[in-house]
Amino acid sequence: MTAPLRLGIAGLGTVGTGVVKIVRQKANLLAQRAGRAIEITAVSARSRDKDRGVSLTGYAWEDDPVKLATRDDVDVFVELMGGSDGPAKAATEAAIDAGKDVVTANKALLALHGNGLAQSAEDAGHVLRFEAAVAGGIPVIKSLTEGLAGNEITRVMGVMNGTCNYILTRMQSAGLPYDEVFEEANQLGYLEADPTLDVGGIDAGHKLALLASIAFGTQVDFDGVSLEGIQNITIEDIHQAADMGYRIKLLGVARKTGRGLEQRMSPCLVPASSPLGQLEGGTNMVVLEGDAVEQVVLRGPGAGMGPTASAVMGDVMDIARGLRISTFGIPAKELAETSPATAATPVPYYLRMALHDKPGALAKVATVLGNAGVSIDRMRQYRHDDETAPVLIVTHKTAPAALDEALTEMTNLDVLTGAPVALRIESV
Amino acid sequence: MTAPLRLGIAGLGTVGTGVVKIVRQKANLLAQRAGRAIEITAVSARSRDKDRGVSLTGYAWEDDPVKLATRDDVDVFVELMGGSDGPAKAATEAAIDAGKDVVTANKALLALHGNGLAQSAEDAGHVLRFEAAVAGGIPVIKSLTEGLAGNEITRVMGVMNGTCNYILTRMQSAGLPYDEVFEEANQLGYLEADPTLDVGGIDAGHKLALLASIAFGTQVDFDGVSLEGIQNITIEDIHQAADMGYRIKLLGVARKTGRGLEQRMSPCLVPASSPLGQLEGGTNMVVLEGDAVEQVVLRGPGAGMGPTASAVMGDVMDIARGLRISTFGIPAKELAETSPATAATPVPYYLRMALHDKPGALAKVATVLGNAGVSIDRMRQYRHDDETAPVLIVTHKTAPAALDEALTEMTNLDVLTGAPVALRIESV
Structure with missing residues (x-):
């Protein structure tokens, strides 16, 4: 049997505690599935003394996650601290530099620094995985x-x-x-x-x-x-x-x-x-x-302890089983550089606006929409308890630019009591 | 870059044709994702001349899938013929013996012979994958x-x-x-x-x-x-x-x-x-x-060409990327031997039966249920256009054995016009 896979876990909040529980309680099942033991060798968190409802016996303690990330007896650095910068980023970078694989649940870190971190990890021949960062327990x-x-x-x-x-x-x-x-x-x-x-x-x-x-x-x-x-x-x-x-x-x-x-x-x-x-x-x-x-x-x-820990363990098990895949x-x-799309596909919109309850207000709004080329599918005006007249409009497919033009025009008129709301109707 | 992964595809029906299309049309994308080219070197099917709407140029042809499975220029045998026995089984066994990895969409083959095939493949250090065999395109x-x-x-x-x-x-x-x-x-x-x-x-x-x-x-x-x-x-x-x-x-x-x-x-x-x-x-x-x-x-x-081929390609890409995982x-x-559970967990049941439209029939049924310990949650009798009186019953949680006893008793009475229907109500 292959040597055990040794985890260093930084962050013992809900998710970290959940991971510790799984590794402790299911050692045999995990070993059978991975073909090797999964072990925790060291942990790090803000407070050492907090009662987390799970034993940390047998794990080395590090106050500094960077130290944890670079320990010789850690194969996989498991980053569960959170935060896009600060200790999470420093420790992840240190782990990559020290030649560790990394598993993280940190969406902010990767959304802001993912390109660089992935490239460093891949240059070093190591993997960076983040199943838990997106949609919790869903693989x-x-x-x-x-x-x-x-x-x-x-x-x-x-x-x-x-x-x-x-x-x-x-x-x-x-x-x-x-x-x-x-x-x-x-x-x-x-x-x-x-x-x-x-x-x-x-x-x-x-x-x-x-x-x-x-x-x-x-x-x-x-x-x-x-x-x-x-x-x-x-x-x-x-x-x-x-x-x-x-x-x-x-x-x-x-x-x-x-x-x-x-x-x-x-x-x-x-x-x-x-x-x-x-x-x-x-x-x-x-x-x-x-x-x-x-x-x-x-x-x-x-979200939640079990589901998020489940996702973290999915990544850990992949690494234990030898799956080496590019981060993205x-x-x-x-990875291609791409510019944000300047204009989106035309879709129907839902519009809500509140008009001053005065004659001609609705006509003005309809005219502005028509002039901008926004075609109305359905419209409904209903009574409200104050002096305003809420109006709801569902448009036919409309280019966002045309809608923006109409909304700008509209707010320049003296008929709305506040900013109009426009929501896309997404076909799913 | 690693050497190309060479596929031999047996079976060019809907799914096989779908796989050929993906490999031909997305060569660059697949190579980028897998870190190596995915190639088809040989194919086999019942009819060589059939127009499948996709070119087979450049692929060797084998009439015999067993020959295809053992070709030197095939790394992965892709079995898309179907059938639990016969050529699909023979060719899959031959592929395993010849040291190939196998990808199959064949649920019948694996449901009946999966234990043996998996063990042969694993003994030989090869993988047997079957994502497409269960729930089509869903991974x-x-x-x-x-x-x-x-x-x-x-x-x-x-x-x-x-x-x-x-x-x-x-x-x-x-x-x-x-x-x-x-x-x-x-x-x-x-x-x-x-x-x-x-x-x-x-x-x-x-x-x-x-x-x-x-x-x-x-x-x-x-x-x-x-x-x-x-x-x-x-x-x-x-x-x-x-x-x-x-x-x-x-x-x-x-x-x-x-x-x-x-x-x-x-x-x-x-x-x-x-x-x-x-x-x-x-x-x-x-x-x-x-x-x-x-x-x-x-x-x-x-089901369908695209979704099933998508699942087959998922397995192929895993193999190309070096994922080596046990079949099950x-x-x-x-894998544990286990006996089928002799009695299932108590659940509520939906019962439908048709009674002869005679006085006392319903009372007899209710008595039988009561005697067997089947407790009624809701009951409904409704008019039908013939001489029968359909009765619907929803039970409280009932052990299957008790229900079976009641149903047997009931069919022995001379009150039902046919076999009663009993459906579990599953909590989901």
């Missing part, structure tokens, strides 16, 4: 990079922030406004310390940038992700969308177009009867589309 | 064996015969009886030459036996699969189930119990709002449950 990186390796990928889509999906589906089921559900999610501990990471779409945007790189063989380009959060979604939007047979999801979409790489993370309307539309609560879903396979949909828990599916030095 | 073998390798698997479930799901969902949507939709499916070419393979659950049972082996580290035991087809499902069953918030699916379920390995392929009721319940048409779905990951659901096309996740010689 999506593996499915895309390996399972669908015979496909030209045409589109990837996903609901990859459980907190946002919790908020949106809870608003719908309980009929509560955004602020109230946001506060509820906060009380439940669902939100990051900086909630913008969740509700602003940044966390999900990190994940989308990683998926896009693997799907299209392009350099990770988080700056190229067009980001829009769910903060402006009202309970009226949700009810009206439902009324028309849609659900609102914070949806990431990446596709390669003739005009560049399109990466969008934004609230979209999707058909209520589609798998994405039916996704409730904190669950994640990723849709992979390829020219041969057509469409594969993966659904599972996007093709060698990092061959 | 389910990979997800289970590799992605979830850190989990103890607790249950696997799946809708893995698209034809059956097409028939069941079409009955519901069009309100047509089984025979009519069966004939329709036949006209559309959806059925195997022997339709029992589809509607009798045999094809899906093969797939379940393979999944169970991987999930639980047990020898493939197709004989241990409790098989029941969809032939007795009536349009009334479908309507009544829908009325109670359920859908009927030909569902495979495997779980390891204290009493052995439970493998069932049978029509079951599942909640209409669950991912399984929402699955329409010919699409497949597999649900994987593990102690760490909780639940992952994979959905995608279960752990070495074949370590």
Whole structure:
């Protein structure tokens, strides 16, 4: 039997503790599957004394994750600290320099520094894996990079922030406004310390940038992700969308177009009867589309101790079994540079605006839309309890540029009581 | 760059042709991803002259797949002929003996001979892969064996015969009886030459036996699969189930119990709002449950040229990239022998029976159920246009043995006009 694979784990929060539990409790099963023992030799965390509900007996302790990363008795550096810079980055770089394989759950680190880290690891002949960084327990990186390796990928889509999906589906089921559900999610501990990471779409945007790189063989380009959060979604939007047979999801979409790489993370309307539309609560879903396979949909828990540790262990087991694969599916030095797509494909839009309740207001709006070439499919005006008249419009397929022009024109008129909301209707 | 990986493809039907297309049309992409070229050196099929819409120029031709399997210029024997015995088996054995890696889409071959073939391949230090044999384009073998390798698997479930799901969902949507939709499916070419393979659950049972082996580290035991087809499902069953918030699916379920390995392929009721319940048409779905990951659901096309070829290519690319993994996740010689579970976990059942329209008939049935310890949750009797009185019963959780006893008793009474139908209600 091959020598044991020795892990050094940096970060003993929820995920790190989960990994320790699996390695301790399933030693025999893991060894049988991998053909060699999986051992933890050393760990590192902020506090040594914290009770984590799992024994650390037999593991060397390092206060400094960089020291852990470079220990002679560590084959794989498992980075579970988080944070795009600081110790996580320093320790990962040190591990690569010291000739270790690396497994990380850190989407921010890879979204911002993935190209360089991958290239360093590959130059040194080592692997850098990150299944746990995208969509928690769902083996999506593996499915895309390996399972669908015979496909030209045409589109990837996903609901990859459980907190946002919790908020949106809870608003719908309980009929509560955004602020109230946001506060509820906060009380439940669902939100990051900086909630913008969740509700602003940044966390999900990190994940989308990683998926896009693997799907299209392009350099990770988080700056190229067009980001829009769910903060402006009202309970009226949700009810009206439902009324028309849609659900609102914070949806990431990446596709390669003739005009560049399109990466969008934004609230979209999707058909209520589609798998994405039916996704409730904190669950994640990723849709992979390829020219041969057509469409594969993966659904599972996007966070939590067990699911995330499961994904980390998937990477560890691959390394133990000898799978040596490029970080993003093709060698990092061959990843294409691509510019963000300047204009996106025409799609139907859902528009909501509140008009001053005055004669002629609606006519003005309709004229602006018509002049910009935005064609109306359905429109609905309804009574509100204040002096405003909310108007909902579903457009025919509209080029984003035309829509932008119309929205700008509209806000220049003296008829809207606030900024209009425009959401894409994504065909799924 | 490593030497090219040379494929010998036996069988040029839909799937084989799909594989040839991918290899010819995406040579550069595949080479970039695998770090080496993927080449076809030789092919074999029944007819050399058939127009397949793809060029075979540059490939050696073999009339005999066994000769193809043992050619010096073949590294990977790709078996796409089908059939559990005969040429497919002979050629696969020959390939293994000749020291080739093997990729196959042949579920019947592996369900019946997988243990022996896997052991021969592993003894020779070669791999035998079969992603395309289960659930078409869905990378389910990979997800289970590799992605979830850190989990103890607790249950696997799946809708893995698209034809059956097409028939069941079409009955519901069009309100047509089984025979009519069966004939329709036949006209559309959806059925195997022997339709029992589809509607009798045999094809899906093969797939379940393979999944169970991987999930639980047990020898493939197709004989241990409790098989029941969809032939007795009536349009009334479908309507009544829908009325109670359920859908009927030909569902495979495997779980390891204290009493052995439970493998069932049978029509079951599942909640209409669950991912399984929402699955329409010919699409497949597999649900994987593990102690760490909780639940992952994979959905995608279960058949067809592109999706199946995509799965075959996933295996080919793994071999090209150097992944060497045991056929069923752990070495074949370590796969546990297990006996089929003698009694299954208690679950609620849906019962349908037709009573002679005579006083006292229902009382007799209720008495029999009560005596056997089968407790009734809901019951409904409705008018029919002939002399029978259809009765529907949903039971509380019932041990299968108790139910069997009751059903036997019942058929001995002179009150039923035919055999009663009993379907499990699976919690998903």
